[in-house]
Amino acid sequence: MADKIRVLLTEEEVDKRINEVAGMINQDYAGKQVHLICILKGGVFFTCELAKRLTVPVSMDFMSVSSYGAGTVSSGVVKIVKDLDEPLEGKDVLIVEDIIDSGRTLAYLIEVLKQRGPKSIHLCTLLDKPERRVKKQVKVDYTCFTIPDEFVVGYGLDYDQKYRNLPYIGVVELDGQA
Ligand code: IMP
Numbered sequence: 001m002a003d004k005i006r007v008l009l010t011e012e013e014v015d016k017r018i019n020e021v022a023g024m025i026n027q028d029y030a031g032k033q034v035h036l037i038c039i040l041k042g043g044v045f046f047t048c049e050l051a052k053r054l055t056v057p058v059s060m061d062f063m064s065v066s067s068y069g070a071g072t073v074s075s076g077v078v079k080i081v082k083d084l085d086e087p088l089e090g091k092d093v094l095i096v097e098d099i100i101d102s103g104r105t106l107a108y109l110i111e112v113l114k115q116r117g118p119k120s121i122h123l124c125t126l127l128d129k130p131e132r133r134v135k136k137q138v139k140v141d142y143t144c145f146t147i148p149d150e151f152v153v154g155y156g157l158d159y160d161q162k163y164r165n166l167p168y169i170g171v172v173e174l175d176g177q178a
């Protein structure tokens with residue numbers, strides 16, 4: 001049976017909020033070039049929509065990480081599946097993520113990327129689930145939406161590799177649990 005998806009944030013709401021956050025980044029990075037690091041695969045839709053709205057000079061790179069662990073809980077052991085193509089030395093780096101949950105992935109990644117000598121490193125996320133945070137040191141500079149502790153899909157986020165392409169953000173209501 002098909003899963004039921006309850007809409008949490010409509011396409012229009014997401015669109016409007018990305019415009020606002022892009023406006024903040026344009027202000028904060030005035031006179032600089034921002035180097036966006038898209039965290040694949042989930043960050044790809046958000047990164048593209050955000051990048052289209054930036055008016056400061058933009059460069060982009062992509063990285064894919066996987067956290068070992070079963071199911072929907074990340075373990076904190078992070079493996080770089082695809083590394084960046086470009087060095088970070090002297091760059092104003094902005095990491096773009098789909099969602100910060102426990103914060104384990106980002107806590108690890110920020111440490112790794114800091115060692116590559118960027119001029120600055122900041123973090124931008126489409127969604128934040130602060131209730132689930134384990135790594136309290138992860139500081140998010142730009143958050144589009146703070147959401148409750150629910151498993152969400154769409155706009156890049158998947159459930160078992162499905163639903164990344166939904167243009168809105170929804171909650172999967174599994175059969176029998178709705
Ligand atoms: P963290 O290391 O626990 O912060 O995990 C972050 C990663 O877990 C995200 O980049 C997502 O890939 C995945 N994730 C966490 N929560 C959700 C969710 O609600 N839906 C889909 N993926 C999620």
Ligand code: MG
Nearest residue numbers: 040042043098
């Ligand atoms: Mg992710």
